[in-house]
Amino acid sequence: MLFSRFLYHFGRYLTMMGTGLARPEKGYMYYKETMRQMNDIGIGSLIIVGLISIFIGAVTAVQFAYQLDGTLVPQYYIGYIVRDSTIIELAPTITCLVLAGKVGSNIAAEIGGMRQKEHIDAMEIMGVNTSGYLVMPKVVASIVVIPMLVALAAFISIIGGYAASVPTGLLSHVEFVQGVRSFFVERNIMLMFIKSVVFAFILTSVPAYQGYFVKSGSIELGRASTNAVVLSDILILLSDYVIAVLFT
Amino acid sequence: MIRAENLFKTFDDHEVIRGISSEFLKGKTNLIIGRSGAGKTVLLKLLVGLISPTSGSVWYDNVDFFSLDKKQKRAIRMKVGMLFQASALFDSMTVEENIRFPLDMFTNMTKKEKLSRVDYCLERVNLPGINRKYPSEISGGMQKRVGIARAIVMQPEYLFCDEPNSGLDPKTAIVIDELIKSITVENNITTIINTHDMNSVMEIGDNIILIHEGVIAWRGDKAEVLRSDNQILQNFIFASPFLQHLREAALERQNELTLRMDKK
Ligand SMILES: Nc1ncnc2c1ncn2[C@@H]1O[C@H](COP(=O)(O)OP(=O)(O)OP(=O)(O)O)[C@@H](O)[C@H]1O
Ligand SMILES: [Mg+2]
Numbered sequence: 001m002l003f004s005r006f007l008y009h010f011g012r013y014l015t016m017m018g019t020g021l022a023r024p025e026k027g028y029m030y031y032k033e034t035m036r037q038m039n040d041i042g043i044g045s046l047i048i049v050g051l052i053s054i055f056i057g058a059v060t061a062v063q064f065a066y067q068l069d070g071t072l073v074p075q076y077y078i079g080y081i082v083r084d085s086t087i088i089e090l091a092p093t094i095t096c097l098v099l100a101g102k103v104g105s106n107i108a109a110e111i112g113g114m115r116q117k118e119h120i121d122a123m124e125i126m127g128v129n130t131s132g133y134l135v136m137p138k139v140v141a142s143i144v145v146i147p148m149l150v151a152l153a154a155f156i157s158i159i160g161g162y163a164a165s166v167p168t169g170l171l172s173h174v175e176f177v178q179g180v181r182s183f184f185v186e187r188n189i190m191l192m193f194i195k196s197v198v199f200a201f202i203l204t205s206v207p208a209y210q211g212y213f214v215k216s217g218s219i220e221l222g223r224a225s226t227n228a229v230v231l232s233d234i235l236i237l238l239s240d241y242v243i244a245v246l247f248t
Numbered sequence: 249m250i251r252a253e254n255l256f257k258t259f260d261d262h263e264v265i266r267g268i269s270s271e272f273l274k275g276k277t278n279l280i281i282g283r284s285g286a287g288k289t290v291l292l293k294l295l296v297g298l299i300s301p302t303s304g305s306v307w308y309d310n311v312d313f314f315s316l317d318k319k320q321k322r323a324i325r326m327k328v329g330m331l332f333q334a335s336a337l338f339d340s341m342t343v344e345e346n347i348r349f350p351l352d353m354f355t356n357m358t359k360k361e362k363l364s365r366v367d368y369c370l371e372r373v374n375l376p377g378i379n380r381k382y383p384s385e386i387s388g389g390m391q392k393r394v395g396i397a398r399a400i401v402m403q404p405e406y407l408f409c410d411e412p413n414s415g416l417d418p419k420t421a422i423v424i425d426e427l428i429k430s431i432t433v434e435n436n437i438t439t440i441i442n443t444h445d446m447n448s449v450m451e452i453g454d455n456i457i458l459i460h461e462g463v464i465a466w467r468g469d470k471a472e473v474l475r476s477d478n479q480i481l482q483n484f485i486f487a488s489p490f491l492q493h494l495r496e497a498a499l500e501r502q503n504e505l506t507l508r509m510d511k512k
Contacts, residue, residue, distance in 0.1 A: 019318065022318075026353050118332050124325070125296060126325065126349070126354075127325035133353075
């Protein structure tokens with residue numbers, strides 16, 4: 001029962017995304033919409049991403065310092081741990097979980113509202129490929145912009161870690177920089193980008209699906225928006241695990 | 249011309265449309281009438297292919313719409329304009345952007361050409377100069393007219409109107425009816441209109457079908473409405489005692505005239 005429902009939704013999701021991949025009616029309109037979305041998603045999320053990143057770095061530094069206390073592990077490891085844990089895990093995952101709440105719910109509500117107000121029907125009647133025009137620019141925009149946001153988040157997190165540990169005397173400036181520069185594996189950066197692209201895809205396409213097939217009524221719209229966020233979060237964490245297993 | 253063949257539509261176990269076959273003629277205003285909840289909107293959405301029938305087919309000039317693939321359907325849609333019951337204007341766009349949207353999406357017109365086409369359509373619906381307003385800033389009747397302007401901007405061959413004049417005062421309603429009628433005749437297009445407005449029936453009813461409990465209970469044109477003794481039709485059109493009285497008076501007058509003609 002549950003499985004057949006999953007198959008039903010998954011099939012419908014694939015159909016929607018497949019239909020969306022058709023050639024754009026008018027490249028320029030898709031381009032314009034993609035740019036608008038990049039601006040909304042990218043610029044619109046800068047502050048929140050910056051804010052959480054500072055704290056991610058700060059908390060990582062402080063807690064790791066606490067765990068190191070009284071051990072033989074050298075203090076500069078704090079810088080190293082802050083760098084790697086943010087790059088590999090915290091920056092992509094937490095940023096995308098937050099963006100699923102911000103961007104995802106927005107997408108579900110926007111597309112769902114258009115469905116309920118018959119805007120999607122009106123576009124279909126004009127001959128517009130709505131699963132293309134309404135979904136693809138959002139997916140493409142976020143696949144481009146969210147990795148940048150994540151990279152920025154990682155960078156700010158490291159600064160946050162510095163700000164929380166060096167001025168408070170947990171370790172010295174020299175130690176922190178030494179830590180940040182030790183044991184660097186380029187592959188981790190790759191991993192960060194792979195994760196952020198996958199997460200970006202999830203947190204736009206899943207809410208788009210929820211909105212696109214919303215039933216009538218404002219309760220349903222609210223539910224679609226909630227489902228979109230919850231489902232995106234679950235899928236992000238699930239794929240985080242899968243990627244971790246596959247690439248490490 | 250659009251033809252419906254033995255259309256059925258069931259939602260869960262609620263049979264809304266139960267075997268409707270009809271032809272909708274080119275250059276005419278074809279009316280679908282019926283009480284609220286009779287299934288007019290469902291029938292119209294079946295005809296434009298927004299929902300697919302449980303069984304039966306819809307033909308656009310000898311093309312079976314539901315047998316087409318997505319691309320071919322879209323090609324037909326390019327020739328379709330539709331006014332929705334609630335207008336369905338894009339509320340985050342201005343009136344001008346709304347009407348221009350199909351042009352932006354499908355044509356290679358220059359900005360200037362688009363603007364002049366938009367202005368022409370706005371003038372056609374008697375709303376010149378409201379380009380920069382948002383749908384929420386204009387009245388319901390104006391929204392309907394903007395909806396019509398958007399529906400005709402691509403010069404469709406088929407025009408669908410879902411209750412173009414519901415919720416409007418009689419004067420405005422007549423203006424909209426006449427507008428749709430003249431667009432239909434001028435461009436020789438196939439127009440299908442849902443309505444339960446008696447004035448529309450009498451003014452622009454070239455070809456009328458009455459939907460009752462999912463089937464066609466009566467068909468004819470505006471001249472036949474008065475004379476028909478179909479009880480469902482009479483109950484629908486002449487719903488109030490006042491209107492029944494008017495009908496009787498009109499029939500009497502007609503009889504008198506024919507009598508006089510006979511004597512001569
Ligand atoms: N998506 C749907 N799911 C289930 N039932 C539906 C659906 N759409 C319409 N119906 C049912 O079909 C019937 C006809 O509805 P429809 O909207 O076509 O009426 P209508 O003739 O357009 O009425 P009105 O004049 O009030 O607009 C109603 O009983 C409605 O409950
Ligand atoms: Mg209706």
